[in-house]
Amino acid sequence: MPELPEVETSRKDLEEFFTGASLTVCRILDRRIRIGDSCSSLPGDGWVGTGIGRHGKTLILGFSKKGQGKEAGGPQEIGEVLFLLSRFGMSGGWRRIDTSRNPPHTHLEIRFSDRHSRLVWIDPRRFGRIEFTKSPDKSSLLSHVGPDTLSVSPDEFEEIVRNTSRSLRGALMDQRLLAGIGNIYMAEILFRAGLSPFRKGRSLNRREARVLYSSLQSILRAAISEGGSTIHSFTREDGRNGGYQKLHLVYGREGQPCFQCGLPIQKVVLESRSLYYCSFCQSPGKSTSRSISRRDSLEN
Ligand SMILES: [Zn+2]
Known part of the structure; x- marks a missing residue:
């Protein structure tokens, strides 16, 4: 099962591709892998990948929607934010795919307007989990875990x-x-x-x-x-x-x-x-x- 170094490797491998990419659509192809119910809608057109974080064995993809309203009384325009948390389980993982067909066991795909590849979550054994949330700290994947081992003093x-x-x-x-x-x-x-x-x-x-x-x-x-x-x-x-x-x-x-x-x-x-x-x-x-x-x- 992937541990911190494997998840950090995935983070580093995907960060440049994902950060700044403009989404066209995010589709869940198998709802059984999704947990949590804090978000009703998925990111799509108008959303941008803001970066990839990690806490322990959980990978965190950040999204923001540009030009969404203004903070009351504040000078700064703030966008809606959303996070996609993934825990790899036994066989889960992210891949960049160029071919027209998704590989077997693809459970989620994200397409971009300014990237040749799309990003897919593949998990043959389905022990992995994904969760969309506005608050990673309160998510079911992270609310009960301790500090990240690499960041602890x-x-x-x-x-x-x-x-x-x-x-x-x-x-x-x-x-x-x-x-x-x-x-x-x-x-x-x-x-x-x-x-x-x-x-x-x-x-x-x-x-x-x-x-x-x-x-x-x-x-x-x-x-x-x-x-x-x-x-x-x-x-x-x-x-x-x-x-x-x-x-x-x-x-x-x-x-x-x-x-x-x-x-x-x-x-x-x-x-x-x-x-x-x-x-x-x-x-x-x-x-x-x-x-x-x-x-x-x-x-x-
Ligand atoms: Zn020895």
């Missing part, structure tokens, strides 16, 4: 992670605490930090929380620069695969030697999800600073 992160009784594995993946991380990057981040996935968040000292924060930032940024990880179905909007799966240190490496200590990577299944870790480098009693210095000496 070191202090905010420490506050969140050291105040939960959840395991580090559970805490990093809990979207109500932090939005963006799933099974793949949780494993990679904890390995890089040298922390056991089974330790409780509140057992971390301040230094360990900082090490975890810097691991999280560097893993997510490296994954974004590689275009995310293609594991099952994620591809970029032009069909290319991401590249970060080739750099995974533990995820998907069951039984293979740990890059740090040489012992086999462990895999356990918890809540029907696979957890990968090194039982030596991430043993609960292990000092984080020691594992970091070991790794630094290996990298240098």
Whole structure:
């Protein structure tokens, strides 16, 4: 399932195409994928794409309608605004399409007067969701999620992670605490930090929380620069695969030697999800600073 780096890759891939584009029509082809009821009408003729944002695993397309009324008493002309939120689920994603026919499993299309391509939402397995809303903060996709993981400050992160009784594995993946991380990057981040996935968040000292924060930032940024990880179905909007799966240190490496200590990577299944870790480098009693210095000496 796409996590923050994959969704950010889609955002970057589509931003230039979408921003400033003039719409002619937006059509929903399968209503089952739509949620929320805050908007009765869809953007169409007279609407412009204003940009693409992201919060956690949710992509946010912004639209505005030009020349709509004036703010009472204000000098500035304000346009109507609308946002299209999308959560990729297992197989959802945006594509630019030039052909006359839509690909199979296209559930929504947006056409433009000044773009050769149209933008389509494709989701074969239909676990993804889209929602039109005037207020993203109050939407069903975002109203119950925590701060975006990439935007959170070191202090905010420490506050969140050291105040939960959840395991580090559970805490990093809990979207109500932090939005963006799933099974793949949780494993990679904890390995890089040298922390056991089974330790409780509140057992971390301040230094360990900082090490975890810097691991999280560097893993997510490296994954974004590689275009995310293609594991099952994620591809970029032009069909290319991401590249970060080739750099995974533990995820998907069951039984293979740990890059740090040489012992086999462990895999356990918890809540029907696979957890990968090194039982030596991430043993609960292990000092984080020691594992970091070991790794630094290996990298240098
Ligand atoms: Zn190891």
